[in-house]
Amino acid sequence: MKRLMLAAVAVLTLAIPLHAQPARAQQPLGIGTMGQGTLGYAMGAAIATVLQEKAGLSARIQPSSGTSSYLPLINSGELDFGIANILEAREAMLTGDRKLQNLRFASVLFPFRVGLFVKKDSPAKTIADLKGLRVTYGYSSQATIETVIDGLLANGGLKRDDVRRVLVPNVVRGADDFASGKVDAAFFAIGGGKVSEVDASVGGIRFIPLSDQLEAIARMTKAVPGSYITMVQPRNGMAGVDQPIAAMAYDYMLLTGKHVPDATVHKALKALADNKEALVASLAAFNAFDKARMAKSVDLPVHPGAQAFFAEAGLKK
Template identity: 55%
Template structure:
């Protein structure tokens, strides 16, 4: 199923199903071509097919759509574990303005990120980024600066060591890379945009991340929620040509406190029961564990979600 058909399906409930909300639930995501967008489109489609009318609503970045969820203007959002913690605590991009109406709805799956280069680039490791033109800044996704800095820290490379190509978000960074304005670009593995750039420039590959204990410790000193895992080449992982270590952290589904408990509970149950359909819509859901959708990351959970997880035996 294509993303275009996912979006069309996401706005409609299956014939005969009774929507649980008078208006479609809005799911905030990053822009088209990102993994976050693909996640949201898949979730919206599966929810809609099970009587929970939902529609994906892309934006320039999490810094833009999380305040809308907090204000009750959007219902759900796709973010990473770092972003939801910062938003609710009022830190970093949300300094002085904590978003107190955000709640956790579900842990989705490990999110793999990295820096890719052209196939013919002489760069072979993260250490080689020093002195190179690398996408950075991410004014609409400011948390990603820390993520990239943590990744580079595995080889003791800092933001001062690279030639910063300032971009508002990862999509613009990938475009600048394709246009020849950057030597390396930060992006999520498994994203449609990476495949697009791969075709445009004649091939890209991700730089491996060291799994050395000291390297991982340097990374986690900046982003404690991150970890390094080994991945194998796969059809949906453009730029991964051999087994390699990659930086990972969890992506989650968040929800506004304004969304009724019964709607959130039903949504959580639908996701729990439909991993196969989610995976058909977006292959990365194959790494989702339906029995580990609840985890304590220091952020309040929505009461409706808690009710579902207690019934499943995942939460006390």
């Protein structure tokens, strides 16, 4: 009799509609970013805040040494979203023998403006002036940065062998080596918090402007496909930019995993599209965020939830 009663209870339990059963606690969405002090970290923090406060999606950021560390975690389902530039995304998703086949494009965020900086009193005024000087290179945790630096040098008519390469694992370490005097020029995103820190510690830094001549741009884009020249205006908190300069830009984007439900991706993108002011309140760089560019063609596999949002919002993809 006892066995029959237990069996009856089991059958009744299975018969209860799924929506009537107790819901499982929702796990926070994991967002992979670069380390603290980088613009990528600040971008992830701003996005997590908007997802929580505007969309009711619990989210946490997980900083690491570079995209080569956290993109595989999105691919395996251990993280849900990640910040990456177009070069990193293409390399991870489309090239090599170990393509991350479960990564999906979610949205373009905004142009990422980068450059090489020197001390404010450095005699190097142009990229060509870096010849023979010590420049950060290597970037074992950020494989695409070497290519980007090659493009910056190419803009000034230089090749990597024209400078003294000092190997570093990531941009934060490169900035620290610059601050300690181990290198003459370092790479970083313009507007990054770490740049302001270094600026204060060495008595001032200056980003080297690029050339906007057609030949110089052609050399740069050949080395870094998808890059372009943009003008950066000085403003409070923009360390290293005290006058308008031409800089390299390429798009940063939000990536997600194939495992993330369509409805979650749709809800996340709608929250970003509808809350630019909140994004800017967390990070001024989001002033460059443009809803119309979220669906910009980047020739990458697109998450179905993103496709649904783009169609609903009238954005082309």
